[in-house]
Amino acid sequence: MSRAEQREQTRRALLRESRRLFAAEGYGAVGLSQIVNAVGVTKGALYHHFDDKMALFRAVLAQVQDEVGRRVATTADAEPDPWDQFVAGCHAFLTASADPDIQRIMLIDGPAVLGWNEWRAFDEAASARHLTDALTRLIEAGVIARQPIAPLTHLLSGAMNEAALWLATSTDPGALADTKAALTRILESLRT
Amino acid sequence: MSRAEQREQTRRALLRESRRLFAAEGYGAVGLSQIVNAVGVTKGALYHHFDDKMALFRAVLAQVQDEVGRRVATTADAEPDPWDQFVAGCHAFLTASADPDIQRIMLIDGPAVLGWNEWRAFDEAASARHLTDALTRLIEAGVIARQPIAPLTHLLSGAMNEAALWLATSTDPGALADTKAALTRILESLRT
DNA sequence: GCTTTCGCATACCAACGGTATGCGAAAAGG
DNA sequence: CCTTTTCGCATACCGTTGGTATGCGAAAGC
Numbered sequence: 001m002s003r004a005e006q007r008e009q010t011r012r013a014l015l016r017e018s019r020r021l022f023a024a025e026g027y028g029a030v031g032l033s034q035i036v037n038a039v040g041v042t043k044g045a046l047y048h049h050f051d052d053k054m055a056l057f058r059a060v061l062a063q064v065q066d067e068v069g070r071r072v073a074t075t076a077d078a079e080p081d082p083w084d085q086f087v088a089g090c091h092a093f094l095t096a097s098a099d100p101d102i103q104r105i106m107l108i109d110g111p112a113v114l115g116w117n118e119w120r121a122f123d124e125a126a127s128a129r130h131l132t133d134a135l136t137r138l139i140e141a142g143v144i145a146r147q148p149i150a151p152l153t154h155l156l157s158g159a160m161n162e163a164a165l166w167l168a169t170s171t172d173p174g175a176l177a178d179t180k181a182a183l184t185r186i187l188e189s190l191r192t
Numbered sequence: 193m194s195r196a197e198q199r200e201q202t203r204r205a206l207l208r209e210s211r212r213l214f215a216a217e218g219y220g221a222v223g224l225s226q227i228v229n230a231v232g233v234t235k236g237a238l239y240h241h242f243d244d245k246m247a248l249f250r251a252v253l254a255q256v257q258d259e260v261g262r263r264v265a266t267t268a269d270a271e272p273d274p275w276d277q278f279v280a281g282c283h284a285f286l287t288a289s290a291d292p293d294i295q296r297i298m299l300i301d302g303p304a305v306l307g308w309n310e311w312r313a314f315d316e317a318a319s320a321r322h323l324t325d326a327l328t329r330l331i332e333a334g335v336i337a338r339q340p341i342a343p344l345t346h347l348l349s350g351a352m353n354e355a356a357l358w359l360a361t362s363t364d365p366g367a368l369a370d371t372k373a374a375l376t377r378i379l380e381s382l383r384t
Numbered sequence: 385g386c387t388t389t390c391g392c393a394t395a396c397c398a399a400c401g402g403t404a405t406g407c408g409a410a411a412a413g414g
Numbered sequence: 415c416c417t418t419t420t421c422g423c424a425t426a427c428c429g430t431t432g433g434t435a436t437g438c439g440a441a442a443g444c
Contacts, residue, residue, distance in 0.1 A: 003410055007422065026304070028220065031400060043402085044423050053401065103308075112220070112304030116295075116357050151371040154358040155351040155378065162350020163343065165308050170342075179343040186347065189381025195441055199391065223431060235433085236392045245432065389442070400431075411420070 011049050013039045019060045023101035027057055027109040057113050064105050065126035071096045072127050076134070083143050086134040087187055090160060091180055093127060097164035098176070107161050128157050144190040152190075159183070203241050205231045211252045215293035219249055219301040249305050256297050257318035263288045264319050268326070275335050278326045279379055282352060283372055285319060289356035290368070299353050320349050336382040344382075351375070 001009075017038040021030040032053060036043055050056040076089035097103060111119040124132075132153050138144045163179050172178075193201075209230040213222040224245060228235055242248040268281035289295060303311040312320075324345050330336045355371050364370075 003420090003422070006410095010422080026307070028304070032402090033400080042424050044425075046423095047402075048422060108303050108308055111300050112218070115218075116300055117361060120358075120361075147374065147377075148366075148370040150358075150362075150364075151355065151367065151374045154355050155371070155374055158354020158357075159347040159351035161354065163346050165350075166312075166342070166346040169309060169312075172342075174340075175343065178340040179347070182339065182343045182347055185339075186378055186381060189378060195389090195391070198441095202391080224433090225431080234393050236394075238392095239433075240391060385444100387442105387444080389440105391440090392438090394437075395435090397434075398432095401429095403428080404426090406425075407423090409420105409422090411418100413418075414416090 010039070010041060010045055014041070014046060014049060014056070015059055015063065018056055019063065019101075019105070022057065022060055022109065023104050026104060027113050054113060057109070061105055061110055061114070061119075061122055062126075064102055065122050068093070068096045068102065068106065069126035069130065072130055076130065082134070082137050082141055083191075086138060087184060089130055089134060090156070090183060090187065093160050094164055094167070094176070094180065094183070097161070098167055100168045103165055103168055107165055123157070128153060131157060138190075142192065145192050156187075159186070202231075202233060202237055206233070206238060206241060206248070207251055207255065210248050211255065211293075211297070214249065214252055214301065215296050218296060219305050246305060249301070253297055253302055253306070253311075253314055254318075256294055257314050260285070260288045260294065260298065261318035261322065264322055268322065274326070274329050274333055275383075278330060279376060281322055281326060282348070282375060282379065285352050286356055286359070286368070286372065286375070289353070290359055292360045295357055295360055299357055315349070320345060323349060330382075334384065337384050348379075351378070 014035065018030075018035050021034055021038065032043055032046060035056075036046055039045075046056070050059065072089050072092045075092035076085040079085040079088045097107070110122070114122070120128075132149060135144070135149050135152060139146050139149070160183070163183065167175055167179060206227065210222075210227050213226055213230065224235055224238060227248075228238055231237075238248070242251065264281050264284045267284035268277040271277040271280045289299070298315075302314070306314070316324075324341060327336070327341050327344060331338050331341070352375070355375065359367055359371060
């Protein structure tokens with residue numbers, strides 16, 4: 001195996017196991033020794049690839065955010081109508097964020113480890129950007145009333161984040177449908 | 193000074209300094225030595241009053257949540273009309289959560305340190321309970337459409353939490369007013 | 385006034401994140 | 415080919431942290 005291949009493989013393995021452990025036990029509860037043991041390397045390898053534990057988490061978070069962003073974007077893009085794109089994207093986000101592993105990394109530990117500012121930058125780059133874009137288009141098209149976009153983006157983003165967290169712990173089988181219905185009612189209220 | 197008084201005084205001082213430091217630097221970045229140095233005691237005193245670092249954070253969080261809950265409740269109770277109570281309570285929550293210190297403890301570190309489940313229990317006991325109560329009354333009174341309350345509670349709670357976090361970093365002086373306006377529009381949409 | 389209680393200090397430990405250095409194989413150069 | 419350099423990673427080590435076990439001295443009970 002070439003040196004570049006070996007390097008890439010080790011890096012991937014570190015990211016894979018870190019993600020698994022961070023999701024299962026949380027950032028604070030996972031030691032670096034746990035990670036390197038699971039991968040079968042030593043801390044030397046870890047610090048050769050990442051500056052510190054926070055950088056490792058950053059890489060894992062970027063990966064998770066990217067996945068969620070992709071799912072939201074592809075689902076939304078499948079709809080021809082801008083309004084349907086918007087609603088479909090919101091629903092796709094709820095569905096994608098249903099995974100407890102994704103939640104722990106993206107919604108729980110993310111803000112605490114990186115601080116809210118940096119976490120926001122990640123979220124903006126991955127999924128909230130689509131929300132802003134959609135709202136902008138809908139306002140330009142006159143589908144919803146002209147109004148400041150940023151407050152609305154954060155209200156909706158927060159609503160969906162918290163709803164996703166709640167859904168993960170809810171035992172009610174109809175909870176997802178009820179939440180989507182309530183969210184849809186709120187979204188509908190934005191239409192002119 | 194009696195022994196009970198001394199005990200109480202030490203405990204209060206520990207809570208006060210912990211809250212200050214947790215708010216300023218975050219749970220993870222604050223060491224127990226920092227806290228006991230700031231108070232002028234030793235770790236022996238700290239561990240005499242609290243089981244561990246997490247229990248100390250729990251006590252601080254309970255205090256913060258209680259304060260916010262009180263502010264929301266008193267503001268809401270000042271309004272005679274149930275609908276006005278509801279809107280006033282939501283606005284009061286936004287205002288109370290504007291403090292970055294409260295945010296760091298209540299919204300950022302809270303879920304990460306305690307896990308979402310335990311954090312939710314705290315939030316439920318302090319402020320989200322008022323939201324649930326208000327929504328229940330409004331539905332019973334026929335002011336808003338009959339619908340499942342839990343999903344709506346979490347959507348609104350999450351919207352306000354995230355909006356509060358955003359407001360703290362926003363430089364736009366009109367951001368608070370814009371957010372309250374957008375929130376009010378969403379709330380209005382719930383009316384029958 | 386004698387004993388008990390208890391609030392807190394002292395001294396210590398294991399584990400953790402992080403660093404400095406060494407090694408051996410793959411790549412580069414001639 | 416053989417030499418030299420590169421570099422991916424291992425080894426060994428350090429300071430700090432959360433947490434514990436024990437000791438002490440003053441207040442509280444009898």
